[in-house]
Amino acid sequence: MKQVVVHPERCVGCMQCMLACATAHSRSLTLFAAVQETPQPKPRIHVGAGRFNEGFPNRCRHCDPAPCQMACLAGAIYRRDGAGTVMINPDRCINCASCAMACPYGVIRFHEDPLGPAGHAIAVKCDNCSARVAKGQIPACVEICKAGALTYEEMDAAMRRKTRDVSRSMSTDADQPAIPAGVALLKTIKQSEIALSGS
């Protein structure tokens, strides 16, 4: 089963994934038309500023067991059979935000959504682009990310590669994990800037 894997060290903070995600969760499915929809489609992946102001793409981890599911007061959160995807049923959600308290990653947002009931705010988060995947497409954020910060991989392959990267970065002789040269430079500059400004 393929999953989205996030490589925060590669993120350049361009926020293209946010636009692509909002478009993928709009009614019209095109960026041009999506911006004119009411309610406005909103992204379910969030690029925040990291410690050194670098980009950090944050999305639902589809945890198992899922803390948000255990905290949901309305029984609105469930795991889609087979896929492992944690979903929120927009028709059951009562917008109580109990899940915001539960999610250790802070990836749930609350607003009226084009795919939810009209006139009501609900909890909204990444659904692994299940509608796109059902049509044979890959998740929109992965498709758009040109920095390699988001990849779509078989989970055990991804795990193996992560482990290898970590062990590589631990040993000084070996290569550094493969971060594009420009990104590494950008991060170094930002980090030294912050160090200089003394915060």
Place this chain on the structure above:
Amino acid sequence: MKHVIIGNGIAGVSAAEAIRLLEATADITIIGDETFPPYSRPMISHVLAGSQPHGKLPIRSEHFYADQKITPLLGRRAVGIDVAGRQVLLADDTRIGFDRLLIAAGADPRPLKAEGLDLKNIFYMRTQEHAKQQVAALDGARRAVVLGGGLVGFKAAYGLLRRGLAVTMLITSGYPLSMQVDETAGRMILDELVRHGLTVQVGVTVRAFEGNGSVRAAVTDAGTRLPCDMVIIGKGVLPCRTFIPKGQIEVDLGVVVDEHLQTTAPGIYAAGDVAEMVDIARGCRWVNALWPEAVGQGRVAGLNMAGREVAYPGSLSRNVMRVFDLDVLTVGNVTPREEAGYRIVQTGGAAQKYYRRLVLRDDLLVGAVMINRIEQGGVLRSLIENRIPIRLPPERLVAPGFNFGQLLY
């Protein structure tokens, strides 16, 4: 293995599901007072407010017991436990034998002592039946009195305001939710409620109710008459512990359990609103009568009953409330009794419609209050719950742009 569970609230239901996960054929019996299918107790306040229909309360199918191969004994009450004889005693003298027992009896509203309590339209707020009766009483009601400014009193007042009633709330501390939030947040919540028409009286209790069949007024201890067509009593809850043999199972405020949710009697467990265990943020035993606790504790109790040793890290108070235009999130110990030894970092306030307060002890976060922009509250809860030393300067943690990514380096 024969498992018996007292209580068909979310703690009992979660435990049964966990047992079934590990033991496909074990015998599971649930003794439950309420005959309604498993439902969301917190949602009854949404039914009162009119934002959700009563029909949406169930959170498991009506075939839940059959699907999980559970023997339900509904509409029946446990009245005693024979610890040595491994039996539960029911009100009708039936005895139910067990190998493993879970006490998941929840809590009852703290009873009020006042005259005239038998008048119509005076309610507690705990069950779907209460919610049904409250909604029926709304018809023609104009004025309501709510007793108590804790979680349930607050939710009752909020729901009645949303229904358009004139609501008077009687509270003992200076602002509502004083157990959940600090004074700054409490005042912001109070102002928001007052702005929407709530009348608050501080330091007042009710001595009697008057009326002719139905309640027409509440009489305060100072002798003031507060005319009303409806009263909701929300003075907190008490664990249901009357049927528990105290000499054989340790009971404090709640039934005392260890990290495996086991009581002091081997093979007998407790979970949910009835249980008392170490509170992670406070470092001492506490009853955290909350939905996510009941789910988590029930689940871990069930796993242990089925033979898988799983430890529960401890309980933690936490709450999220929407108060008209304010979103309020609170977790852990936000008002340490002795401020010495704690560091408190705050930003925002009433004028900004945004507030954050963090309480730290050494390098650990032990409490947080957020008003508005609450999306990252779960990250703070996770830091508290997992006792993760904070390396980020607290000023960064309390700033509006804080997010999970900042914890990674």
